[in-house]
Amino acid sequence: MKIGLASDSYGNVDTLEAAIDALFAAGADRVFFLGARYADVQAVLDRKRAGVQGRRPARPAAAGEETLGFLRAVEGVLRSQVEDDPAEKVDRMARRIVRVASKACPEYQHDRAPRKVFEMVDGLICCLVHDKADLTRDDIANATVLFHGNSGHPAIVGIGPRLFVTPGHLRAMDPDGRPPTYALLEVEGGAMELVVYSAFGQELKRERATVGARTKVSVK
Numbered sequence: 001m002k003i004g005l006a007s008d009s010y011g012n013v014d015t016l017e018a019a020i021d022a023l024f025a026a027g028a029d030r031v032f033f034l035g036a037r038y039a040d041v042q043a044v045l046d047r048k049r050a051g052v053q054g055r056r057p058a059r060p061a062a063a064g065e066e067t068l069g070f071l072r073a074v075e076g077v078l079r080s081q082v083e084d085d086p087a088e089k090v091d092r093m094a095r096r097i098v099r100v101a102s103k104a105c106p107e108y109q110h111d112r113a114p115r116k117v118f119e120m121v122d123g124l125i126c127c128l129v130h131d132k133a134d135l136t137r138d139d140i141a142n143a144t145v146l147f148h149g150n151s152g153h154p155a156i157v158g159i160g161p162r163l164f165v166t167p168g169h170l171r172a173m174d175p176d177g178r179p180p181t182y183a184l185l186e187v188e189g190g191a192m193e194l195v196v197y198s199a200f201g202q203e204l205k206r207e208r209a210t211v212g213a214r215t216k217v218s219v220k
Helices: 013-025 038-052 068-084 086-095 137-142
Strands: 002-006 030-033 097-099 116-121 124-129 145-148 155-160 162-166 181-188 191-198 203-210
Touching: 002 013, 013 030, 013 038, 013 181, 030 038, 038 086, 038 097, 086 097, 097 116, 124 137, 155 191, 155 203, 162 191
Parallel strands: 002 030, 030 097, 124 145, 145 162
Antiparallel strands: 002 181, 116 124, 155 162, 181 191, 191 203
């Protein structure tokens, strides 16, 4: 399974959209957006929907033909049009994006969006959160993999039997001068590989880890 990871766009919708497109193009089954700002994902989806309005394919008319061959041909055309419908593609994309809110988001303050989300990834229980400092003992005890944002350093870090994974940030301007990044995580049988990309899609590094390896590394 492949999971796309993006976080901390802070209104940089252009870069977030490019990252989401690249992750799905790379085969991501889902994309986890790890906060800051929650509404940026909706802005990406709204932009895509606006771009396809009025461009739905017209339903072909039967023109009085009743032969079985013609009906099969029409059925094939309709099926193809549904599969290729740009609006439906955006809806499918939306269903495959999971996101959490961060403290700076109005949705977080007014309980209009999840602050943490638990997901199953290849049989592993995973917890999504923006700031890892918000994780409770129960969160950590119940999850095998913990995805978080609020970090400028993309990494996969093992602490005991658990893994902490972060893709870095997608800010237009980072206060500490760290470059924007996103990541693709491939999970198979407890083995994980994190591939980190620049905002321009250039591969920057690869890191590997195994669930339950019981390494202990400090998280910065």
